[in-house]
Amino acid sequence: MGRIVIDQVSKSFGDVEVIPPLELLIEDGEFAVFVGPSGCGKSTLLRLIAGLEDVTGGKIEIDGQDMTSVPPAKRGLAMVFQSYALYPHMSVRKNIAFPLRMAGLDKEEQERRVAHAASVLNLSDYLDRRPGQLSGGQRQRVAIGRAIVREPAAFLFDEPLSNLDAALRVGMRLEISELHERLGTTMIYVTHDQVEAMTMADKIVVLNFGNIEQVGSPLELYREPRNVFVAGFIGSPRMNLIEGNEAARHDAHAIGIRPEHIAVSGSEGDWSGVVGVSEHLGSDTFFHVHDTGVAETITVRADGEVGFRHGDRVHLAPRQDAIHRFDAKGLRI
Amino acid sequence: MATRHSRSAARIMMAPAVILLLGWMLVPLTMTLWFSFRKFLPLRGGDLGWAGLENYVRFVSSSSFWPSVQATLTIVGGVLVVTVILGVLLALLLDQPMWGQGMVRVLVIAPFFVMPTVSALVWKNMFMDPVNGILAHIWKFFGATPVEWLSQASMQSIILIVSWQWLPFATLILLTAVQSLDREQLEAAEMDGAPSLKRFWFIILPHLSRAITVVILIQTIFLLSIFAEIFVTTQGSFGTKTLTYLIFQRVLESQNVGLGSAGGVYAIILANIVALFLMRIVGRSLDA
Ligand SMILES: Nc1ncnc2c1ncn2[C@@H]1O[C@H](COP(=O)(O)OP(=O)(O)OP(=O)(O)O)[C@@H](O)[C@H]1O
Ligand SMILES: [Mg+2]
Numbered sequence: 194m195g196r197i198v199i200d201q202v203s204k205s206f207g208d209v210e211v212i213p214p215l216e217l218l219i220e221d222g223e224f225a226v227f228v229g230p231s232g233c234g235k236s237t238l239l240r241l242i243a244g245l246e247d248v249t250g251g252k253i254e255i256d257g258q259d260m261t262s263v264p265p266a267k268r269g270l271a272m273v274f275q276s277y278a279l280y281p282h283m284s285v286r287k288n289i290a291f292p293l294r295m296a297g298l299d300k301e302e303q304e305r306r307v308a309h310a311a312s313v314l315n316l317s318d319y320l321d322r323r324p325g326q327l328s329g330g331q332r333q334r335v336a337i338g339r340a341i342v343r344e345p346a347a348f349l350f351d352e353p354l355s356n357l358d359a360a361l362r363v364g365m366r367l368e369i370s371e372l373h374e375r376l377g378t379t380m381i382y383v384t385h386d387q388v389e390a391m392t393m394a395d396k397i398v399v400l401n402f403g404n405i406e407q408v409g410s411p412l413e414l415y416r417e418p419r420n421v422f423v424a425g426f427i428g429s430p431r432m433n434l435i436e437g438n439e440a441a442r443h444d445a446h447a448i449g450i451r452p453e454h455i456a457v458s459g460s461e462g463d464w465s466g467v468v469g470v471s472e473h474l475g476s477d478t479f480f481h482v483h484d485t486g487v488a489e490t491i492t493v494r495a496d497g498e499v500g501f502r503h504g505d506r507v508h509l510a511p512r513q514d515a516i517h518r519f520d521a522k523g524l525r526i
Numbered sequence: 527m528a529t530r531h532s533r534s535a536a537r538i539m540m541a542p543a544v545i546l547l548l549g550w551m552l553v554p555l556t557m558t559l560w561f562s563f564r565k566f567l568p569l570r571g572g573d574l575g576w577a578g579l580e581n582y583v584r585f586v587s588s589s590s591f592w593p594s595v596q597a598t599l600t601i602v603g604g605v606l607v608v609t610v611i612l613g614v615l616l617a618l619l620l621d622q623p624m625w626g627q628g629m630v631r632v633l634v635i636a637p638f639f640v641m642p643t644v645s646a647l648v649w650k651n652m653f654m655d656p657v658n659g660i661l662a663h664i665w666k667f668f669g670a671t672p673v674e675w676l677s678q679a680s681m682q683s684i685i686l687i688v689s690w691q692w693l694p695f696a697t698l699i700l701l702t703a704v705q706s707l708d709r710e711q712l713e714a715a716e717m718d719g720a721p722s723l724k725r726f727w728f729i730i731l732p733h734l735s736r737a738i739t740v741v742i743l744i745q746t747i748f749l750l751s752i753f754a755e756i757f758v759t760t761q762g763s764f765g766t767k768t769l770t771y772l773i774f775q776r777v778l779e780s781q782n783v784g785l786g787s788a789g790g791v792y793a794i795i796l797a798n799i800v801a802l803f804l805m806r807i808v809g810r811s812l813d814a
Binding site for chain 1: 714
């Protein structure tokens with residue numbers, strides 16, 4: 194169980210309001226991802242849910258119970274920290290068993306649960322090592338192990354993968370998703386990486402300056418961003434945002450078109466421009482096109498085999514049904 | 527210093543320092559050893575030739591020898607216990623955000639800058655004096671008979687004075703250690719269900735173990751040879767005659783350099799036994 198209701202919760206540090214009152218509902222078993230730029234209050238919101246910070250106003254409910262002033266240990270949540278926060282003087286076994294020991298479980302039960310967690314996370318061979326003798330990915334797994342033995346109502350992850358290298362990050366991403374499928378427990382996951390958000394989430398919460406900009410499934414956010422901020426934040430490479438005459442032609446203050454929704458060719462298209470930098474990924478190529486007359490740079494995605502070079506003149510054809518329109522306040526029309 | 531070339535260069539560069547240090551250590555040590563085998567009475571005939579092991583035998587068989595070893599160990603042990611326990615508590619306290627933190631920290635460290643002789647004099651005359659001391663006044667205020675600290679509780683008084691001097695050192699080292707503890711570890715422990723006492727026991731204390739080891743080792747080295755505090759206060763009476771003080775008496779009061787030197791050699795042996803013993807108990811945490 195792990196249904197979390199955040200009701201008008203706000204947080205200020207001194208005079209600075211980091212999180213204005215906000216509402217959020219996380220269903221039992223959901224994988225919710227908080228995503229947003231650095232300093233937008235993701236960690237603060239997570240820590241409020243965990244109980245590591247006191248709320249300035251509002252109410253936090255977990256499984257129907259008011260948990261606003263309940264100490265962290267009693268909320269039935271487990272947290273995985275960005276720095277892993279393993280206890281350096283304890284072996285992996287003791288690290289994982291620590292919450293059980295604090296809960297006063299008997300030795301056999303502790304052993305059983307640690308062994309189970311270790312086998313789930315492929316840690317069985319490392320149980321007697323110290324955290325200092327493990328690789329980054331293994332430490333991450335120990336931190337997750339310490340969280341799962343408690344059988345919490347929900348897991349909280351604060352940028353757990355940001356200290357890992359790119360390849361390992363992809364691997365751990367899959368492992369965490371896998372773990373979520375297997376345990377079916379609510380998970381709240383903080384990241385500033387929109388790829389992690391898109392690939393893992395059931396529900397993405399986009400935050401900006403402590404405000405919730407939009408809540409929805411990855412595809413909802415991709416297809417129908419509620420405003421310019423979400424449109425620019427979700428999707429990689431970023432959506433092209435165009436203001437001025439071209440936007441006025443579509444009766445909007447600004448229009449947005451994703452790089453993958455623009456066809457590039459040598460001869461036909463509404464816009465034309467000069468190829469600047471091209472990024473070849475093998476499967477795809479991203480062209481940064483200048484001098485189009487509509488925006489400073491337009492990014493387009495083409496097949497990996499399309500071979501325009503720096504300085505080539507190209508024509509761009511945006512897909513008309515994929516154009517997003519925004520009003521002067523940045524809201525979707 | 528990976529390559530053979532850089533290693534030999536390093537050796538040459540270090541040589542002057544090493545030679546100087548060795549000389550510094552070896553000359554007094556050799557002289558002590560030399561005198562300990564001589565019958566040397568500066569005011570009663572000077573160097574009177576070889577004494578064999580006589581000095582050594584006389585020094586141990588004196589009735590003050592074992593009590594002095596005991597007094598030394600009691601003072602060292604007592605001061606260590608007091609400074610480490612209070613040091614940990616003070617370090618935790620000073621780590622808390624509070625008003626005037628910088629000022630408080632300076633005040634806590636201040637006693638360390640007071641010379642041992644001065645601090646002992648201050649304690650003896652201003653605090654512990656049975657007639658005019660502050661403590662005597664407090665006792666009288668509550669209608670009790672003032673305690674004659676330095677004679678009735680001589681050992682405790684000296685431990686108190688020396689602890690007061692060394693507490694800042696312990697606090698300072700332990701404070702830096704407390705500050706280097708990762709906050710997220712404490713938060714993780716809090717989420718894992720450890721209340722504050724258990725967080726202290728399972729997270730903070732193990733984290734401090736290395737710093738505590740350093741405090742214990744360094745303090746022991748200095749405490750084994752405390753002298754000024756005893757000279758100024760009890761002059762070695764009321765059971766506070768340490769090994770150092772005994773040697774001082776043999777050399778300067780009895781004017782027997784040979785006997786004192788033999789005592790010095792015993793002091794070296796005692797220091798080594800204590801060091802070995804400490805390394806066994808606490809040194810292990812230095813490897814971890
Ligand atoms: N203890 C604190 N005291 C004062 N201000 C704080 C405190 N903790 C966080 N803040 C401020 O609150 C804001 C949100 O911080 P938070 O750590 O939640 O950001 P974040 O979204 O997690 O960013 P990042 O992606 O960089 O981790 C920041 O502007 C930060 O300066
Ligand atoms: Mg953060």
